[in-house]
Amino acid sequence: MGIWGWPWGRRGLSGFGSASTAEDIAAGIDASHLTAIVTGATNGIGKETARVLALRGANVIIPARTLESGLKVKESLAEEVPSSKLHVMEMDLSSLDSVRTFAGSFNSSHKHLNVLINNAGIMACPFQLSKDGIELQFATNHLGHFLLTNLLLDKMKSTAKETGVQGRIVNLASTAHRRSDGKGFDLNKLNNESNRKKDVI
Ligand SMILES: NC(=O)c1ccc[n+]([C@@H]2O[C@H](COP(=O)([O-])OP(=O)(O)OC[C@H]3O[C@@H](n4cnc5c(N)ncnc54)[C@H](OP(=O)(O)O)[C@@H]3O)[C@@H](O)[C@H]2O)c1
Numbered sequence: 331m332g333i334w335g336w337p338w339g340r341r342g343l344s345g346f347g348s349a350s351t352a353e354d355i356a357a358g359i360d361a362s363h364l365t366a367i368v369t370g371a372t373n374g375i376g377k378e379t380a381r382v383l384a385l386r387g388a389n390v391i392i393p394a395r396t397l398e399s400g401l402k403v404k405e406s407l408a409e410e411v412p413s414s415k416l417h418v419m420e421m422d423l424s425s426l427d428s429v430r431t432f433a434g435s436f437n438s439s440h441k442h443l444n445v446l447i448n449n450a451g452i453m454a455c456p457f458q459l460s461k462d463g464i465e466l467q468f469a470t471n472h473l474g475h476f477l478l479t480n481l482l483l484d485k486m487k488s489t490a491k492e493t494g495v496q497g498r499i500v501n502l503a504s505t506a507h508r509r510s511d512g513k514g515f516d517l518n519k520l521n522n523e524s525n526r527k528k529d530v531i
């Protein structure tokens with residue numbers, strides 16, 4: 331479906347459109363043999379994704395910025411899906427160290443990873459630098475997920491080899507980039523506050 335069909339819920343080639351729910355899409359699927367990581371599952375789209383994956387039987391890992399927020403969402407999802415297999419771990423995507431720690435501990439504690447859903451994101455927040463000195467939106471939405479994906483790729487490849495089930499990596503994004511000024515993205519000005527204020531959408 332192109333962007334223009336989105337407001338009307340028009341269906342695309344997959345048979346689904348913006349009016350389809352996660353439950354519609356996963357109807358009839360048995361995911362009990364799958365392990366999935368959903369970033370940003372403490373809220374919004376990520377929480378619903380984790381709920382429906384759990385409803386279909388998947389083993390779902392919720393990396394949360396704080397264990398407290400992760401455990402809270404686990405509790406609320408477990409009330410809705412009593413059979414859910416949810417595991418909370420700590421990870422702050424805006425910190426490269428935190429992503430490395432999460433990936434290291436996931437890789438040593440879990441045999442398989444079939445699905446990685448890079449969903450967490452922030453937008454249009456006040457200008458801030460991450461712990462690593464990188465503009466916070468870029469650090470969180472892009473660099474954190476880039477590093478995470480790279481650190482989990484070997485696990486996903488070995489899982490696919492051992493189980494014969496092809497893995498999936500899903501990157502959530504927005505169509506908001508279509509509203510940029512068309513000049514592109516200047517990596518040299520990434521951490522320049524005055525520049526970002528002009529470019530922010
Ligand atoms: N909603 C929309 O209309 C829309 C439209 C286009 C694209 N999207 C994309 O869809 C995705 C989900 O959007 P949403 O509206 O569901 O977002 P949301 O409700 O604001 O939730 C964002 C999630 O990301 C997590 N997060 C933020 N910073 C993080 C960090 N440093 N480390 C780890 N987790 C972090 C948040 O955790 P906390 O609970 O700790 O804050 C929260 O769980 C985003 O990538 C967004 O760009 C959404």
